[in-house]
Amino acid sequence: MAKIIGAVTTSHVPAIGGAIAKGKQQDPYWKPFFDGFNPIRQWLGDHKPDVVVVIYNDHGLNFFLDKMPTFSVGAAPTYVNADEGWGIPSLPPFTGNQPLSWHLIESLVEEEFDLTTCQEMLVDHAFTLPMALLWPDQKWPVTVVPVCINTVQAPVPSAKRCWKLGEAIGRAVASWAGDEKVLILGTGGLSHQLDGERAGFINKDFDLKFMDSLVGDDPQWATQFSGHELVEKTGTQGIELLMWLATRATLGAKVKDVFRNYHIPISNTASGLMLMEPAV
Amino acid sequence: MAKIIGAVTTSHVPAIGGAIAKGKQQDPYWKPFFDGFNPIRQWLGDHKPDVVVVIYNDHGLNFFLDKMPTFSVGAAPTYVNADEGWGIPSLPPFTGNQPLSWHLIESLVEEEFDLTTCQEMLVDHAFTLPMALLWPDQKWPVTVVPVCINTVQAPVPSAKRCWKLGEAIGRAVASWAGDEKVLILGTGGLSHQLDGERAGFINKDFDLKFMDSLVGDDPQWATQFSGHELVEKTGTQGIELLMWLATRATLGAKVKDVFRNYHIPISNTASGLMLMEPAV
Amino acid sequence: MSTKPQIPGTVIFDGEQAMKGYALNKMCFSFNEKANRDAFLADEEGYMAQYGLNEQQAAAIRAKNVLQLIAAGGNAYYLAKFAGIFGLDMQDIGAQQTGMTKDEFKAKLVAARG
Amino acid sequence: MSTKPQIPGTVIFDGEQAMKGYALNKMCFSFNEKANRDAFLADEEGYMAQYGLNEQQAAAIRAKNVLQLIAAGGNAYYLAKFAGIFGLDMQDIGAQQTGMTKDEFKAKLVAARG
Ligand SMILES: [Fe+3]
Ligand SMILES: [Fe+3]
Known part of the structure; x- marks a missing residue:
């Protein structure tokens, strides 16, 4: 049976792509961010996952407002990205895991998740850059299954619903007949707001409390808040923490808090990073 | 407060468009089908709905497999159709009811339906032809909200899930601040199978039992069956009866059985027609 | 994906297809x-x-053979648009798949009235 | 759609927008x-x-003014692609919207470390 061996949650911003392309990882501005990934890479080398389920949000590359899904799951043979409008360098293609994609889709629809299935799908920086942070040589040693959550168009799914989605993904992986080691990678947040007079808003207190909550006794703590309240507390794009909730939920009730990093700012974003393992 | 004044469920097939275009309504082949709509038109003239929520399935016009939603809701200012590949005449555009669309979307996402929102949307014969059967002059006296359910790509949503969707649409309409009279129009089915060696399969016993169930004490009778079982009993396209279930569910526990028609065949399809009112 | 019992003469368009x-x-x-x-x-x-059809798919298209098209992964809803190019209606398609004449197929439909 | 309390300096991209x-x-x-x-x-x-922008939208595009673009219904995720054309980064955008210099805006971000 397939097994979730761990989950990584991280922030994403397009500027990371620029920093990688220009080799700025050790510049004083970027060092505290990039160095945070060293222990993760160590862990990946030791644990060698076979598949990554990437829970992320599209930033207007694959989806426009004509067809905007709440939850979409990729089922393509390969996934590529694009320059997204500002010419960021594109990364090598990712190989899909179509049988696992369809198993996830079958399981989730059975559990009354109203998915949009994507048999062709562009993946944006929220997908590609965290992968490049985990595997800097960009020779992906894994296949992938993209799971995308809408944060572009309100209403976005509630934190409660995203938690349930993550739980169902956990059950789906556990019921998969293959023997793959699965990593869940959730990308987004933490607090930041790009638009409006409140641009530059960051909420360190909330972020730290949120990170604590995920590895504590009440990992569903953040699900008490509505989408509107989460925007108020974390910024218009801080709502991307929904990816972290779904990711955490795949791991079950208790987890091992393996590693954390938190750094302000990368671009306009409070950057968080966590590695969790399911508690045995 | 807005109010659902009734629901019509009907079959759809592209050939109806050809019959209308050629004025064949009184040909012996088509007469038993078209005449069935006379009492419905009478009722519409008496009750004058303001808005129609059309629950239908797309046949590969608006959605391809690259982005295939389980449930999608239109939120466009206008909806047009297209020739769909075989040159059927296109009908006058339909005016959307965007405020009601967004109210439905807000309500349904709040209730954990994972919708795809469509701010631009082509509507196919499953939407346009039933409208033309209700209003043959094609001067639509109503605004519309399209709700589309996937029957193209398995897994399709379960009958249970479609029932719940309909219930939630009923609650959403009831909570809408406007004073519109709302008609629900569900289109699809009844038993038919276009593809495979079993093409031409029709199951009259099941269809009649299903129609009875909708106005009886156990309107959820058909929700006991899985999607696979429904295909077995009603054909690969007979599964479109999901639209009827969602439509019926908008009306609440008890309904008045106002009118029914059933005729075999139109094209390869067993054609059913029902008009129900919520019981007061 | 394919653990469910087969329905004779019927292909469910699932992930595999x-x-x-x-x-x-x-x-x-x-x-x-x-x-x-x-x-x-x-x-x-x-x-x-241009669309990268494989040989099985191209042969089925050349033959305008619906059962072959289904075997090659075709979905009924999209295949209907191919059939439309040649003015085939659903009774033509039904007859072809069941090995009947069109009149026989139409009679079969009417017989479903019971 | 707009019954929720306003968040100062923040527009939620809902159906109305x-x-x-x-x-x-x-x-x-x-x-x-x-x-x-x-x-x-x-x-x-x-x-x-070609895209049918109204006058308010066209004026905001001409002015490259982000607050005006938001007022005209622009969504941050799509607007970012417009900003990218001119090589504006998120600190340029932030400075413009908050009426700060870019350095002031950057300092504000660093200050969030507390
Ligand atoms: Fe983001
Ligand atoms: Fe149909």
Whole structure:
């Protein structure tokens, strides 16, 4: 049976792509961010996952407002990205895991998740850059299954619903007949707001409390808040923490808090990073 | 407060468009089908709905497999159709009811339906032809909200899930601040199978039992069956009866059985027609 | 994906079929537009190559054989648009798949009245 | 749609905003492709007309003013692609919206470390 061996949650911003392309990882501005990934890479080398389920949000590359899904799951043979409008360098293609994609889709629809299935799908920086942070040589040693959550168009799914989605993904992986080691990678947040007079808003207190909550006794703590309240507390794009909730939920009730990093700012974003393992 | 004044469920097939275009309504082949709509038109003239929520399935016009939603809701200012590949005449555009669309979307996402929102949307014969059967002059006296359910790509949503969707649409309409009279129009089915060696399969016993169930004490009778079982009993396209279930569910526990028609065949399809009112 | 009991004469378009038929269905989806239908008719082989159909799919298209198209991963909803190019109606399609004449197939439908 | 308490300096991109901004956002979505970015730069007015921008939207685009673009229904995720055409980064955008210099805005971000 397939097994979730761990989950990584991280922030994403397009500027990371620029920093990688220009080799700025050790510049004083970027060092505290990039160095945070060293222990993760160590862990990946030791644990060698076979598949990554990437829970992320599209930033207007694959989806426009004509067809905007709440939850979409990729089922393509390969996934590529694009320059997204500002010419960021594109990364090598990712190989899909179509049988696992369809198993996830079958399981989730059975559990009354109203998915949009994507048999062709562009993946944006929220997908590609965290992968490049985990595997800097960009020779992906894994296949992938993209799971995308809408944060572009309100209403976005509630934190409660995203938690349930993550739980169902956990059950789906556990019921998969293959023997793959699965990593869940959730990308987004933490607090930041790009638009409006409140641009530059960051909420360190909330972020730290949120990170604590995920590895504590009440990992569903953040699900008490509505989408509107989460925007108020974390910024218009801080709502991307929904990816972290779904990711955490795949791991079950208790987890091992393996590693954390938190750094302000990368671009306009409070950057968080966590590695969790399911508690045995 | 807005109010659902009734629901019509009907079959759809592209050939109806050809019959209308050629004025064949009184040909012996088509007469038993078209005449069935006379009492419905009478009722519409008496009750004058303001808005129609059309629950239908797309046949590969608006959605391809690259982005295939389980449930999608239109939120466009206008909806047009297209020739769909075989040159059927296109009908006058339909005016959307965007405020009601967004109210439905807000309500349904709040209730954990994972919708795809469509701010631009082509509507196919499953939407346009039933409208033309209700209003043959094609001067639509109503605004519309399209709700589309996937029957193209398995897994399709379960009958249970479609029932719940309909219930939630009923609650959403009831909570809408406007004073519109709302008609629900569900289109699809009844038993038919276009593809495979079993093409031409029709199951009259099941269809009649299903129609009875909708106005009886156990309107959820058909929700006991899985999607696979429904295909077995009603054909690969007979599964479109999901639209009827969602439509019926908008009306609440008890309904008045106002009118029914059933005729075999139109094209390869067993054609059913029902008009129900919520019981007061 | 395929653990459910078979329904005779019936292929459920599930993930397995979808993976098999993507190129074929994408081509058929393009036939929603008249310009594309015309382009196909003008150069069938070139059009199929453009969508990357495999040999099984191309042969089924050349043969206009619906059962073969389904076996090659075709989805009924998209295949209908291919059939439309040749003015085939659903009774033509039904007759072809069941090995009946069109009149026999129509009679079978009427017989379902019981 | 707008019954929730206002968050100061913040516009939630809900249905109301979406209805207002569809044409603008559709144009910005097109900037995912370099050919479209180039076409815009070659003829800004013609490109805007092609997408049916209203006067408020066109004026905001001409002014490259983010707050005006948001007021005209622009969505941050799509607007970012417009900003990218001019090589503006998120600190430029932040400074413009908050009325700070870029250095002041950067200092504000660092100050969030507490
Ligand atoms: Fe983001
Ligand atoms: Fe149909």
